[in-house]
Amino acid sequence: MMRRGSALLLALVLIAPAADGEELAPVAIAQAMRQVRHSDGFAARMNITLVAPTGQRALPIKISIVGQIAAARERLVIRGIAPERIRNRFIAAERSGDGPIRAVTYRESAAAAPAPADSFIPIFDSNLVVWDLFAPWWSWPEPHLGGSARVGEDDCVNVRLHTESAASPIREVVSCVDPNRHLSLRTQLFDGRHSPVRTILVEEAMRQASGRVAARKFSITGADQAVTEIEVYSGDEDYRVSSGTFAALDTPAATGNQPDHAMP
Amino acid sequence: MNLLSLAFGNIYRRPARAGLTVSAISLGIAAVVALTGIAWGFEASWQKANDARGTDLIVTRIASENAMPSPFRAERVQEALKGYPHVQQVVGLLSEMLSVGEGSPPVFVFGWAYGSYLWDHLKLVDGRWASADTEPVVVIGSLAAELLHKSVGDRLEIEGQQFSVAGVFESPAAIENGAVVMSLTLAQQILDKPGKVNILNVKVDESATPADLAQFKSQVRATLPGFVAITSGELVGKNTVVRISKAMSHATILIAGLVGALVVFNTMLMSINERTREIGILLTVGWQRRTVMQLVFYESVILTLAGGLIGILVGIAITGILEHMEVMRGKIDAVFSPSFLVAVVGLSVLLGIAGGLFPALKAARLRPAQALWHE
Numbered sequence A: 001m002m003r004r005g006s007a008l009l010l011a012l013v014l015i016a017p018a019a020d021g022e023e024l025a026p027v028a029i030a031q032a033m034r035q036v037r038h039s040d041g042f043a044a045r046m047n048i049t050l051v052a053p054t055g056q057r058a059l060p061i062k063i064s065i066v067g068q069i070a071a072a073r074e075r076l077v078i079r080g081i082a083p084e085r086i087r088n089r090f091i092a093a094e095r096s097g098d099g100p101i102r103a104v105t106y107r108e109s110a111a112a113a114p115a116p117a118d119s120f121i122p123i124f125d126s127n128l129v130v131w132d133l134f135a136p137w138w139s140w141p142e143p144h145l146g147g148s149a150r151v152g153e154d155d156c157v158n159v160r161l162h163t164e165s166a167a168s169p170i171r172e173v174v175s176c177v178d179p180n181r182h183l184s185l186r187t188q189l190f191d192g193r194h195s196p197v198r199t200i201l202v203e204e205a206m207r208q209a210s211g212r213v214a215a216r217k218f219s220i221t222g223a224d225q226a227v228t229e230i231e232v233y234s235g236d237e238d239y240r241v242s243s244g245t246f247a248a249l250d251t252p253a254a255t256g257n258q259p260d261h262a263m264p
Numbered sequence B: 001m002n003l004l005s006l007a008f009g010n011i012y013r014r015p016a017r018a019g020l021t022v023s024a025i026s027l028g029i030a031a032v033v034a035l036t037g038i039a040w041g042f043e044a045s046w047q048k049a050n051d052a053r054g055t056d057l058i059v060t061r062i063a064s065e066n067a068m069p070s071p072f073r074a075e076r077v078q079e080a081l082k083g084y085p086h087v088q089q090v091v092g093l094l095s096e097m098l099s100v101g102e103g104s105p106p107v108f109v110f111g112w113a114y115g116s117y118l119w120d121h122l123k124l125v126d127g128r129w130a131s132a133d134t135e136p137v138v139v140i141g142s143l144a145a146e147l148l149h150k151s152v153g154d155r156l157e158i159e160g161q162q163f164s165v166a167g168v169f170e171s172p173a174a175i176e177n178g179a180v181v182m183s184l185t186l187a188q189q190i191l192d193k194p195g196k197v198n199i200l201n202v203k204v205d206e207s208a209t210p211a212d213l214a215q216f217k218s219q220v221r222a223t224l225p226g227f228v229a230i231t232s233g234e235l236v237g238k239n240t241v242v243r244i245s246k247a248m249s250h251a252t253i254l255i256a257g258l259v260g261a262l263v264v265f266n267t268m269l270m271s272i273n274e275r276t277r278e279i280g281i282l283l284t285v286g287w288q289r290r291t292v293m294q295l296v297f298y299e300s301v302i303l304t305l306a307g308g309l310i311g312i313l314v315g316i317a318i319t320g321i322l323e324h325m326e327v328m329r330g331k332i333d334a335v336f337s338p339s340f341l342v343a344v345v346g347l348s349v350l351l352g353i354a355g356g357l358f359p360a361l362k363a364a365r366l367r368p369a370q371a372l373w374h375e
Helices: A003-022 A025-037 B003-013 B015-052 B075-082 B142-148 B184-190 B210-223 B231-236 B241-275 B274-283 B289-324 B340-363 B366-371
Strands: A040-049 A061-069 A073-082 A089-096 A103-109 A115-117 A144-151 A154-162 A172-178 A183-190 A195-209 A214-220 A229-235 B056-061 B086-098 B105-111 B123-127 B137-141 B155-158 B162-172 B180-183 B199-204 B227-232
Touching: A025 A172, A025 B155, A040 B289, A073 B086, A115 A214, A144 A172, A144 A183, A154 A183, A183 B366, A229 B086, B003 B015, B003 B289, B015 B241, B015 B289, B015 B340, B056 B210, B056 B231, B056 B241, B075 B086, B075 B199, B086 B184, B105 B184, B137 B142, B137 B155, B142 B162, B180 B184, B184 B274, B210 B227, B231 B241, B241 B274, B241 B289, B274 B289, B274 B366, B289 B340
Parallel strands: B105 B180, B137 B162
Antiparallel strands: A040 A061, A040 A229, A061 A073, A073 A089, A089 A103, A103 A115, A144 A154, A154 A172, A172 A183, A183 A195, A195 A214, A214 A229, B056 B199, B056 B227, B086 B105, B086 B199, B123 B162, B137 B180, B155 B162
């Protein structure tokens, strides 16, 4: 009996590090982070408040984001809800596989044709950037671990990712991932000179009906210390995408060649 | 002089200490009363809203834990439910907490199926109801009208769309009084959730028995995977906010109970130590040990009972102030049932007995000769 117990204990000791090691492999984390984003259709509405480096808070704006994400193609449409100045102003963006991100802006009016846009444009003057919403860094080669950290109350593991592409204004990303919840608690984006460009910090997460964990409150701090506070107040992880949802991306403006790297 | 008046006299002889002890106990009891009243009130308010609508059963997603369950496509489920025995109506409800207009506090916006029984319990106090499913108007609860400073004919901006306030209503449920109500079709349109609802309200005919409702629940489980049929009470019980607030109230009861008992224990122990000679004299002149114990118990119970009664009043007053604060209005509808208040009084007595037990035993075990020599 004792021998059987010891054998079992030994087996557990041998298995445990292997399981841990497998779970914390940076490639596996990056793959899981890509996988967890997949959705046949989702919608989220959020309040965005801009806080100037002086601490002055602007009146919040409301936007909605509708998306459809698969390995072969990712599409997003961002719509301004309120106030009046951004109402029914749209930004649509698309990425095929690991290719470049193409974006267009347009208004609801049928008369106004979509115009090509830069994927690095801030969304309605906030620190929220279209490019970040695609989290393209999870496709970058050779991610590696940068040790464990603690963000707020939660433990996470730093995953360092970098790209050699000189065309990309973001060259390095350090993402502190909670591997159990597949949630990046803190994402730091750096330029080619390793200067911080912005930091995305999750302040509150929520478990959705499907069991996935998503950020409910997060902030984005720019290099100038201006902060964008974002709170998701409504969500639908089973959004029915219609043929017209991403129609703007099929217009000539969107299908033409556009850079995805030029800073505004 | 009887034992009770002697106990009162002993407490009165040390007014500062007695006052501090009563204050500490009353603060603990006030916290218990306020938190429990708010937690129960929150639960009762949601349940009252569901009950007032006349809903017999609610069908929703199994995984729902939020104040309002996650939205789902209603069509298929709704059609299936309509074929169940005793079912009269199956009505969708969509809800979201939204800020309506710049700078205004968020309020519940309900979308109810136009012309359904859900509207029947509302009492129109001003204006009119919507005349068509897609008419761009809303009706607002009397509290919402006050909080948003809106009346009939005013405009409301909800999710970037303009609506006219057609009427103001009153509801038996505080949650609805503080809400904006529109047709389900409009709510689905402005929230971009076409065909979706948070819950399906089921109304059964009068001949349905509790066994029929149980059968309905089983049928939903068997034929609609991922969905569950529950009563409004069960839905509210699953609510994470209700669970958290109840857990907090239970924790407060435990902490307040422990602190209260310790305070009484300390007070009575000090009192016994100071009165050792006096107790020795009482025993010498023929008092029974049981009587000495009774005296100590009387004193500790009087202290905790006074603390309990004051605490109840303070707790109710704190809740009343919170209810009338601008940021909390319509969000708190505390409930203080007589049975709960009696239980709080019982808790106070229990604290007195628990805290006074050891000091009473100590007093009763004193040897008269030793006690008389005590300095």
